[in-house]
Amino acid sequence: MKQIRVLLIEDHFLARMALHSVLSGHAQIAVIGEASDGELGIAMYREHRPDVVVLDLRLPRVSGFDVIIALRKDFPTAKIVILSNYQGSEDIYRAVRSGAMAYLTKDASGEELLNAIQSVHRGLRYLPHVALDRLAERTPAVDLTPRESEVLVCITQGRSNQEIADELGIAEKTVRIHVSSLLDKMGARDRTQATIYALQRGLVHFD
Structure with missing residues (x-):
């Protein structure tokens, strides 16, 4: 089975090492690069063209939101998984609106992160119920047939x-x-x- 090539963009060293350890333990995942800030993350994406990006939102130099926008502008098919400490409706909304396909909080299990990466790699969105609930808080429902x-x-x-x-x-x-x-x-x-x-x-x- 072809490995999913993953780029990690996370500014905290220990969190980045933990992510690398968790993902590298799966035969289907290959971590091909790590970036400690948004600007470096964009440059590494251009160089390596990973299959999936795992991205923190709060980054030095260039924010995670701006990383999403920059990547999706130049690479419309870029597949981005957000892994953040924040689960407010505005953060989730901005990330999804900008082009992220998955949104997880950092208390997610390794299995859930792997499922999100696999889903996004297949072109599917991955939003846990808590993220969907936060999004639903923003606007009323509509009546579709x-x-x-x-x-x-x-x-x-x-x-x-x-x-x-x-x-x-x-x-x-x-x-x-x-x-x-x-x-x-x-x-x-x-x-x-x-x-x-x-x-x-x-x-x-x-x-």
Whole structure:
């Protein structure tokens, strides 16, 4: 099985060493680099192009939020797992809005971190229930039909209209109608914003 190449961006030495030890103990993971600040982390990403980044938010020189923005700007498919001491709704919202695909707190188990890395590597989001609950606190729920909810889940997985049509066994034109309807109900201007709103409002769930 091909190893998942992971870059660690964490400013605390002991925390970084602990992460390295935990991840290196799994045959599927290869830690290919470590950075102690955001600026160095960005440079190391450019050099090594890892499969997944494990990133702290509170970093010297360049914050974790700005690292996410910088990486996603130049590398739109960059896959980022946040590992932070903070679990406030604003931190989670900003991280996900900026492009992070997973958000864990530092009391997460090694197994949960591994699951998050594997999920993100497959292109899936990984948000524990506590993170989803924090996001849901920000805005009220909206009323989608069962079919619109199915389409929304597919949208959050990054699927195209044709892929959604194939998955649900309906016409692509019908998918477009559902997408237009759910965007209107959610007050979202596009699919990316719909994904953020869906996470905020607890309309989709990721294990």
